[in-house]
Amino acid sequence: MSAIKIDGKAYAERLRGHVAQAVKALPAQPGLAVVLVGEDPASQVYVRSKAKFTVETGMRSIEHKLPADISEDALVSLVRDLNADPEVDGILVQLPLPKGLNSDRVIEEIHPDKDVDGLTEASAGRLSLGKKGLRPCTPTGCVMLAKDTLGDLSGKHCVVLGRSILVGKPAALLFLEQNCTVTIAHSRTKDLASVCREADILVPAVGRPQMVQAEWIKPGACVIDVGINRVPSQRFEGKTRLVGDVDYKPARDVAGSITPVPGGVGPMTIACLLRNTVIAACHRRGWDVPSILDF
Numbered sequence: 001m002s003a004i005k006i007d008g009k010a011y012a013e014r015l016r017g018h019v020a021q022a023v024k025a026l027p028a029q030p031g032l033a034v035v036l037v038g039e040d041p042a043s044q045v046y047v048r049s050k051a052k053f054t055v056e057t058g059m060r061s062i063e064h065k066l067p068a069d070i071s072e073d074a075l076v077s078l079v080r081d082l083n084a085d086p087e088v089d090g091i092l093v094q095l096p097l098p099k100g101l102n103s104d105r106v107i108e109e110i111h112p113d114k115d116v117d118g119l120t121e122a123s124a125g126r127l128s129l130g131k132k133g134l135r136p137c138t139p140t141g142c143v144m145l146a147k148d149t150l151g152d153l154s155g156k157h158c159v160v161l162g163r164s165i166l167v168g169k170p171a172a173l174l175f176l177e178q179n180c181t182v183t184i185a186h187s188r189t190k191d192l193a194s195v196c197r198e199a200d201i202l203v204p205a206v207g208r209p210q211m212v213q214a215e216w217i218k219p220g221a222c223v224i225d226v227g228i229n230r231v232p233s234q235r236f237e238g239k240t241r242l243v244g245d246v247d248y249k250p251a252r253d254v255a256g257s258i259t260p261v262p263g264g265v266g267p268m269t270i271a272c273l274l275r276n277t278v279i280a281a282c283h284r285r286g287w288d289v290p291s292i293l294d295f
C-alpha cells in the first residue's frame, strides 16, 4: 500500500493563514528584518519568498541586501543597529554567508529576543534546557507535520539522521520535547540501516540525495524528509530537479506517511519563521501570543 503523502505546502499555507489572523488581532504590525549578503541564487529566492509572505501576512518586511565583499565588522554593525531598532521584532541573516564571513560571530550578535531563526547560543541553550524561547524554523516544521499526521507523539521512537546545528540537533530536542524517545544517527553510526529501521518517525537531514533506502524504513513509519538536493534531471538534459534524502518512490511502498520533496518540509521553514516573528513581537511588546499559533 502506498504511504499517505504529507502535504507540507498545504499545511504551510494554513499556518500562514493563522499567522495573518494573529497579526490582525495585534495592536501594531510586527516587523521582520532579513539580511542577505552576496548573490547566491537559492538564497535570493528564499529571501524574496520571505519578504513576500511577510507582507502577505500583514507584517512589515525590512530587507538589507549587501555585497559579498562587505566586511564582517560592517555586517555586525548592521545587526547591532537592527537590535536597537524598536520597529524591528525579528532579525534573520540568510545562510550560508559568503566565504570569509564568520556566520557564528554574526548570528551571535542577534539579540536573543529577536532571534526568529532560533540559532543563537541563547536560543539553543533555552531549547536544550526546555525553557521558553524562539525555536529553529525547519525543525519546528518537522514536528508540526509529524503531529498533524500522527497526533500525540508521546512514546514514539524518533530517529533523526544528521546532527547539524540548523536542523539535526534542534530537531532531536524538539521531538524530545514531544516526549518521543530520540536517537540521533550520523555518518559514524554503525549499521545506519538497522538504526533507521527502529524509527516510528524517521527524520533524515543529511543533504545526501536519496541516501535512505526503502529497506531502512520500518513498515508504516512516518518519514519527514528534510533533504532538499538539486540533482541532474534524468529526463531533460542540462536541467536539474529536487530530491530529498530519501529514495521517495520505493519508500512510499513501505512508509505509512511521507513528506515529498519539493512540497514537504521546505515550505514549513518560511511559515514557521513568520510564526516566530509574531511570537517575538508579542514577547518583546508585552502582548499575549494568539492561541491560533499553538500546535
Ligand SMILES: Nc1nc2c(c(=O)[nH]1)N[C@@H](CN(C=O)c1ccc(C(=O)N[C@@H](CCC(=O)O)C(=O)O)cc1)CN2
Residues within 6 Å of the ligand: 046, 092, 093, 094, 095, 096, 117, 137, 138, 228, 242, 261, 262, 263, 264, 265, 266, 267, 268, 269, 270
Ligand atoms: N537563516 C537561515 N538560512 C537558511 C535557512 C534558515 O532556516 N535560516 N534554511 C535554508 C533555506 N531556506 C530558508 O531560508 C528555505 C529552504 C527551502 C524552502 C522551500 O520552500 N523549498 C521548496 C523548494 C524550493 C525550490 O524549488 O528550490 C520545497 O522544499 O518545497 C524554503 C526556505 C538554508 N538557509
